[in-house]
Amino acid sequence: MLQMAASVPVTRHPVRVFEAVVAEVRDLGPHFRRITFAGPSLQNFGVPGPTLDLRIKMLLPVPGHALQLPCAVDGTLEQGWYQAWLRQEQPGRGFVRSYTVRTLRRSPAGAELDVDFVLHAAPGGHAGPGTAWAQNAVPGQRAWFVGPDVTAVTTATPLPEAGINWKPGAARHVLLAGDETAVPAISSILGALPEHLSGEAFLEVPAAGDILPLASDSRVRVTWLNRDGGVPRGQRLERAVADAVSNGDAGSGTYAWVGAEAETVRDLRRCLVGAGVDARMSEFRGYWSLGKAGSGANGVPLTDP
Numbered sequence: 432m433l434q435m436a437a438s439v440p441v442t443r444h445p446v447r448v449f450e451a452v453v454a455e456v457r458d459l460g461p462h463f464r465r466i467t468f469a470g471p472s473l474q475n476f477g478v479p480g481p482t483l484d485l486r487i488k489m490l491l492p493v494p495g496h497a498l499q500l501p502c503a504v505d506g507t508l509e510q511g512w513y514q515a516w517l518r519q520e521q522p523g524r525g526f527v528r529s530y531t532v533r534t535l536r537r538s539p540a541g542a543e544l545d546v547d548f549v550l551h552a553a554p555g556g557h558a559g560p561g562t563a564w565a566q567n568a569v570p571g572q573r574a575w576f577v578g579p580d581v582t583a584v585t586t587a588t589p590l591p592e593a594g595i596n597w598k599p600g601a602a603r604h605v606l607l608a609g610d611e612t613a614v615p616a617i618s619s620i621l622g623a624l625p626e627h628l629s630g631e632a633f634l635e636v637p638a639a640g641d642i643l644p645l646a647s648d649s650r651v652r653v654t655w656l657n658r659d660g661g662v663p664r665g666q667r668l669e670r671a672v673a674d675a676v677s678n679g680d681a682g683s684g685t686y687a688w689v690g691a692e693a694e695t696v697r698d699l700r701r702c703l704v705g706a707g708v709d710a711r712m713s714e715f716r717g718y719w720s721l722g723k724a725g726s727g728a729n730g731v732p733l734t735d736p
């Protein structure tokens with residue numbers, strides 16, 4: 432889906448640090464806060480096609496301390512920058528958390544980027560750095576993130592290196608499943624899908640009030656699930672995918688894309704692979720891990736519950 436100019440030579444690492452300003456803060460539902468970023472640095476942010484599930488890494492300061500950036504703003508990041516960043520001392524190092532580009536708008540007046548933050552409570556009630564940052568964000572505040580430089584992404588750039596993992600290949604039937612952290616990615620993917628694609632999309636959110644409008648030209652059927660009434664996390668998502676499998680809506684020709692809490696992803700993977708879905712061709716990604724701090728399946732165990 433990514434269309435790029437074939438003539439651009441491959442010489443640069445595709446990601447770098449961008450600085451932006453919070454332009455707007457808007458609550459979309461009880462657990463979703465949309466933060467719109469703007470600023471001249473964003474002119475070169477992005478990829479040359481639809482952003483799909485494009486991820487960025489927010490660089491978040493320890494409150495009250497200056498952030499030591501992994502390189503100068505707009506400067507080049509080298510391969511291995513993340514390991515180098517991990518070796519920096521706190522409080523300058525701050526925190527890195529992954530988020531998804533919900534929408535990137537370009538206009539002659541400048542670019543704007545929407546990111547939908549889930550406001551979740553960590554065990555013990557205190558918020559993690561990503562949630563705390565979003566809870567306290569105000570217009571005019573500066574923010575930094577690592578993401579792709581549109582001028583450095585070429586036809587030879589592997590999409591995951593630029594931050595995109597959606598790769599359905601020639602599949603005509605898809606199954607997307609995610610919890611609230613993957614709602615931005617699934618919404619963005621659906622918005623870019625062509626009419627000839629069919630399939631199912633299951634989105635589990637904490638409450639019915641978190642259901643968000645989404646649009647797609649595709650024939651993918653969207654089902655929202657919620658945990659109102661204390662339904663355990665992941666339960667309705669797993670049931671919905673299992674039902675899709677029993678109904679023959681997912682099988683060997685299906686491209687699957689799953690993003691959620693790591694254990695839920697593991698269970699959904701087992702179910703879909705058992706139905707014949709090819710795991711090597713599909714995308715199963717833990718977006719966070721229960722009881723661990725940090726994005727992804729390999730967070731750091733929380734010592735203070």
Ligand SMILES: Cc1cc2nc3c(=O)[nH]c(=O)nc-3n(C[C@H](O)[C@H](O)[C@H](O)COP(=O)(O)OP(=O)(O)OC[C@H]3O[C@@H](n4cnc5c(N)ncnc54)[C@H](O)[C@@H]3O)c2cc1C
Nearest residue numbers: 530531549551553559560561562720721722723724725726
């Ligand atoms: C590729 C990718 C894209 C992502 N896109 C988005 C996005 O667009 N929007 C978004 O909100 N998140 C997104 N996430 C998930 C987000 O990075 C994690 O939820 C992250 O842990 C949040 O950081 P934090 O500082 O708030 O909490 P952390 O400090 O990481 O964790 C603190 C505690 O909260 C728990 N926790 C973390 N996330 C949740 C949650 N969602 N619900 C309940 N408990 C939680 C942890 O298990 C831990 O116990 C994405 C993750 C990946 C890998």
